[in-house]
Amino acid sequence: MSENLKTSLRYYGISPWEIEVIYGFLNSRFSISQEEIEPNDENFVSFLDVDIPLAFNEEFFQWFDFRRWEKIKDVFKEMKRRRGSGNALKIQLNFLGDPKIVFVIDIDEKRWYDNAIEKIDFVLELLPYHLNPEKLPSDITEIIYRFDTNSIRWRLNSARSQNKEYVFRGDSWKVST
Numbered sequence: 317m318s319e320n321l322k323t324s325l326r327y328y329g330i331s332p333w334e335i336e337v338i339y340g341f342l343n344s345r346f347s348i349s350q351e352e353i354e355p356n357d358e359n360f361v362s363f364l365d366v367d368i369p370l371a372f373n374e375e376f377f378q379w380f381d382f383r384r385w386e387k388i389k390d391v392f393k394e395m396k397r398r399r400g401s402g403n404a405l406k407i408q409l410n411f412l413g414d415p416k417i418v419f420v421i422d423i424d425e426k427r428w429y430d431n432a433i434e435k436i437d438f439v440l441e442l443l444p445y446h447l448n449p450e451k452l453p454s455d456i457t458e459i460i461y462r463f464d465t466n467s468i469r470w471r472l473n474s475a476r477s478q479n480k481e482y483v484f485r486g487d488s489w490k491v492s493t
Contacts, residue, residue, distance in 0.1 A: 321369045323466040325350040329362030338366075342387050345380055354389050360406040360422070362399060371413025374440060389433045392421070396429045399454055405429075409436070415447070420471070424476060432463035432470070446472055453482050453489050 323346040335350065342348055345393065346369065357363060364390040370376045377385060390441050392407055406422040419436055423429040439446075439461060446452075446459070462473040472484040474492065481492040 317395045320465060321346045323348050323369055324365075324417035326353050326365040326366045327363060329352075329356045329360070330364055330395070331398075334391065337391050338364075338388065340392070341384055342366075342463075344384070357406065358373045359403050362395070362452060362456075363408075364406075365408045365410070367410045367412060369412050370381050372417040372443070373413070376411070377437070377440075384480050385437075386453075389436070392433050392491070393430050396426055403428055415475075418460045420460060420473075423465065425465070428463070428465045435463070435468075435470060450491075453477060453480070456482075 323342055325335065325338065325342075325348060327350070339348055339350065347426070349397040353363075355363070368376070370379075396405050402423055402426045406420070409419040411417040415438075419439075421429065421432055423432055442486065453475060456475045457478065459472065460474045461470045461471070464471045472478075474484065475482045475489065482489045483492050484490075
């Protein structure tokens, strides 16, 4: 799996120290391109978008090393702690499998933010159910998860195919208008 995999970091409002630490953890497994971008969401002071060029699955965590993953999660939690409550930080993790799995972490309350970070790994257990072709709209290329603070877990939020967008409501997919 380590044959020169490339990842990218796009960010704004992230300190050089934070980028350096994240870069260090990823650099041992990937070649990295990084780009400081202009702020594109007025609701957030800081934004980090990370592409992981592998599928979100058990093999990824075994290959990447679970301890390394735990350290990255610690950095994400420290980033939130340094910024305080409110919508100060948004992180988007993109696992580039088929379909692409995206986690959007944009919770204002620190304890829920930390909880969301800790529970990303738990989605692995639900993935076979969520990706069941009988339940998923056809030709999906991307699935987006958001953390639900009411149920205290990650939930399917939306999905995209080449020409349609869907939202997950209740227990089914609906075409987005």
